[in-house]
Amino acid sequence: MNKNFIAGEWLDGARVSRNINPSDTRDLVGEYAQADVAQTQLAIASAEAAFPAWSLSTPQQRFDILDAVGSEILARRAELGDLLAREEGKTLPEAIGEVARAGNIFKFFAGEALRPGGEMMPSVRPGVGVEITREALGVIGIITPWNFPIAIPAWKIAPALAYGNCVVFKPAELVPGSAWALAEILSRSGLPQGVFNLVMGRGAEVGATLLDDPRIAAVTFTGSVATGQKVAAACVARMAKFQLEMGGKNPMVVLDDADLGVAVNCAVQSGFFSTGQRCTASSRLIVTEGIHDRFVAAVIAKMQTLKVGDARQAGTDIGPVVDQNQLGQNLSYVGIAQAEGATLACGGTAVTHSADGQPGFYMTPALITDTTAAMRINREEVFGPVVSVLRARDYEEALFLANDTPFGLAAGIATASLKHATHFKRHSQAGMVMVNLPTAGVDYHVPFGGRKGSSYGPREQGRYAAEFYTVVKTAYTQA
Numbered sequence: 411m412n413k414n415f416i417a418g419e420w421l422d423g424a425r426v427s428r429n430i431n432p433s434d435t436r437d438l439v440g441e442y443a444q445a446d447v448a449q450t451q452l453a454i455a456s457a458e459a460a461f462p463a464w465s466l467s468t469p470q471q472r473f474d475i476l477d478a479v480g481s482e483i484l485a486r487r488a489e490l491g492d493l494l495a496r497e498e499g500k501t502l503p504e505a506i507g508e509v510a511r512a513g514n515i516f517k518f519f520a521g522e523a524l525r526p527g528g529e530m531m532p533s534v535r536p537g538v539g540v541e542i543t544r545e546a547l548g549v550i551g552i553i554t555p556w557n558f559p560i561a562i563p564a565w566k567i568a569p570a571l572a573y574g575n576c577v578v579f580k581p582a583e584l585v586p587g588s589a590w591a592l593a594e595i596l597s598r599s600g601l602p603q604g605v606f607n608l609v610m611g612r613g614a615e616v617g618a619t620l621l622d623d624p625r626i627a628a629v630t631f632t633g634s635v636a637t638g639q640k641v642a643a644a645c646v647a648r649m650a651k652f653q654l655e656m657g658g659k660n661p662m663v664v665l666d667d668a669d670l671g672v673a674v675n676c677a678v679q680s681g682f683f684s685t686g687q688r689c690t691a692s693s694r695l696i697v698t699e700g701i702h703d704r705f706v707a708a709v710i711a712k713m714q715t716l717k718v719g720d721a722r723q724a725g726t727d728i729g730p731v732v733d734q735n736q737l738g739q740n741l742s743y744v745g746i747a748q749a750e751g752a753t754l755a756c757g758g759t760a761v762t763h764s765a766d767g768q769p770g771f772y773m774t775p776a777l778i779t780d781t782t783a784a785m786r787i788n789r790e791e792v793f794g795p796v797v798s799v800l801r802a803r804d805y806e807e808a809l810f811l812a813n814d815t816p817f818g819l820a821a822g823i824a825t826a827s828l829k830h831a832t833h834f835k836r837h838s839q840a841g842m843v844m845v846n847l848p849t850a851g852v853d854y855h856v857p858f859g860g861r862k863g864s865s866y867g868p869r870e871q872g873r874y875a876a877e878f879y880t881v882v883k884t885a886y887t888q889a
């Protein structure tokens with residue numbers, strides 16, 4: 411059994427969870443200890459005790475540790491990618507790519523530890539100097555979802571540690587394997603005892619304990635809107651800092667002048683790959699009249715070539731859905747869209763077995779046409795390979811529809827028009843905008859985050875991560 415890492419020790423849990431392979435439900439990936447409230451509190455206490463020394467550790471010490479962690483992750487990308495694909499269901503190339511991303515993130519933040527920056531300026535008063543510096547916050551509670559089992563933990567843990575904070579990390583219940591492997595690497599990295607803690611367990615128990623504990627200075631959360639609201643309410647109640655990354659209903663606009671191949675590739679790649687289980691997935695294709703029918707036909711032709719199957723088998727384009735609940739939700743949204751008058755133009759059916767007869771949570775990617783903006787399929791996040799198409803008269807209507815959503819994470823446009831691309835970049839109400847590129851698949855060294863109902867608080871990743879993981883100090887000195 412894989413244990414929790416608390417106060418520098420591997421501890422058994424109160425219970426055990428079974429990690430099941432969604433590509434083959436007969437395959438037990440492993441058994442993982444589940445922490446309870448008392449163990450979570452122990453982890454928090456040890457992180458609190460470790461903070462004073464760690465917050466004063468040298469940049470060199472932090473660089474060395476984070477850089478070595480990044481190197482090990484990169485060196486083991488094939489093995490860790492296999493584990494990730496096995497427990498989460500994205501394809502092996504996607505999983506290996508995600509692991510590499512995690513390794514690169516640790517290396518990026520290793521470098522950031524050496525570049526804390528700061529400002530120095532004269533005061534408005536004579537003979538007085540002003541220094542503006544950033545300091546670590548304290549213990550960071552990190553709560554992550556199942557869809558990026560190593561990259562999201564990496565992009566929260568690496569900056570937290572780089573800027574001198576201690577960490578209590580609670581991964582999602584469905585994917586303890588990658589989290590445990592990452593914790594195992596961190597446990598050998600030279601971090602002082604208590605600086606990093608892993609507490610696997612239930613959201614309502616372990617997660618909620620992190621939210622309510624006054625020793626947790628800040629909470630960074632990625633997951634559903636419903637849980638994000640609970641995180642916000644709990645943190646506001648005790649005035650703790652928090653950061654939320656939640657849902658999306660990301661639009662991809664396709665204009666008449668788009669390169670058809672580029673547009674189809676963007677739509678299929680960001681709509682269906684990783685089984686549509688990315689917060690940056692394009693789930694609404696907003697297509698102008700002149701190209702609509704050609705585009706839909708070409709997307710369907712491409713979809714029919716996609717192989718749904720075991721995540722780890724060569725040739726699989728789309729792995730399984732992560733679990734039975736999510737599969738049920740995806741299929742129910744296909745039904746809801748049809749009941750509201752939309753057309754199921756392609757796919758959208760459950761396939762209980764892979765081609766080899768393995769029982770898993772498979773479904774064919776779904777394309778739903780003839781939809782209107784008011785339909786639930788265009789307003790609510792599905793989080794699966796279910797994509798709808800909206801018809802737009804012209805660019806202006808397409809832009810309006812793109813922004814007509816409570817969410818604002820990513821938005822894309824396929825067009826050959828510099829004028830429309832430039833206008834869209836400026837007027838899209840999303841945190842990230844892509845021109846002739848898929849909405850999903852972002853760089854690891856630049857800010858990530860959304861607007862409106864998608865995100866709350868400072869951006870993650872890149873140098874902008876410092877905004878959340880540090881607090882500013884202004885110091886005045888009279889010479």
Ligand code: ADP
Pocket residue numbers: 553554555556557580581582583611612613614615616617618621632633634635636637638640
């Ligand atoms: P997802 O659809 O990604 O599972 P959730 O919001 O349910 O979205 O889960 C994201 C993370 O939040 C998981 O690690 C989960 O355990 C955790 N979580 C769920 N409920 C709570 C809660 N009440 N308090 C804190 N964390 C929670």
